[in-house]
Amino acid sequence: MSAAPGRPRQARARGGGRLTPARIGIYAFLLTAALFFLLPLYIMLVTSFKTMDEIRLGNIFALPLSVTLEPWTIAWSQACTGVNCNGIRGGFWNSVLIVIPSTVLPILLGALNGYALSFWKPRGSQALFAILMMGAFIPVQVMMYPLVRILAGIGLFSSLPGIVTVHIIFSMPVMTLLFRNYYLSIPQELFKAARIDGGGFWRIFAQLMLPMSTPMIIVAAIMQVTGVWNDYILGLVFAGRDNLPMTVQLNNVINTTTGERLYNVNMAATILTSMVPLAIYFFSGRWFVRGIAAGAVKG
Secondary structure (H helix, E strand, O other), X not given: OOOOOHHHHHHHHHHOOOOOHHHHHHHHHHHHHHHHHXXXXXXXXXXXXXXXXHHOOOOOOOOOOOOOOHHHHHHHHOOOOOOOXXXXXXXXXXXXXXXXXXXXXXXXXXXXXXXXXXXXXXXXXXXXXXXXXXXXXXXXXXXXXXXXXXXXXXXOOOOHHHHHHHHHHHHHHHHHHHHHHHHHOOOHHHHHHHHHOOOOHHXXXXXXXXXXXXXXXXXXXXXXXXXXXXXXXXXXXXXXXXXXXXXXXXXHHHOOOOOOOOHHHHHHHHHHHHHHHHHHHHHHHHHHHHHHHHOOOOO
């Protein structure tokens, strides 16, 4: 008698794997979307390993007849980025110097803001949070000229501390929102128990909340690293000639108007510039999804 109710469930379980028209449509859409995004990457990759004589044949989808690594060497250490012909190697290290403080400091400040707004809730915290969120919807271009005047007035314009300060300013709304939502999902009883045990503002934050924030710290780090690394306009305006990030130097390599246009070198330089964000997403994608889910319990 007990086996009969189980048969429909087993039948439904077996039927769930059948190819229905709706499922075929979903697979077709996903395959088309994957091809749409992967095809340019494939073209860039195969072109970067071809010689210019082979590229002139026009077979952009064909695999290279003779693989060469010379375009990668030229892009890294010999391509001209303006008057200097040292490749995009210098831009890579400039980007590293910009990304590290522009990731660590916003995460710490965002975690601190979210912690204060979630548990301590000072007077006017809701109004402060609303004003902070308004900053996330103001276009970068609107605030660019005032920031140029302010940074020039205090002597930080066209410097490494200046571009880091700009990235911190523009990342504060999102970082605060991420950590505030995450801390709202933590039971208040845990915070109250720490208060009863004599914990103060900084001690609870450093010894309790921050160690519990690992999933959200990973999410924030992925978002901040990729956002700062891929930035072009802020680096072009605020970094200065000696601190230009990799994206700006890539633009200088591709848009050069002197000599022969080396498409294989351009493709190699583009892949080298995008390699860090791609590696982060490939190796940390599952952590990103977990962290977003952990911070989406309450709003």
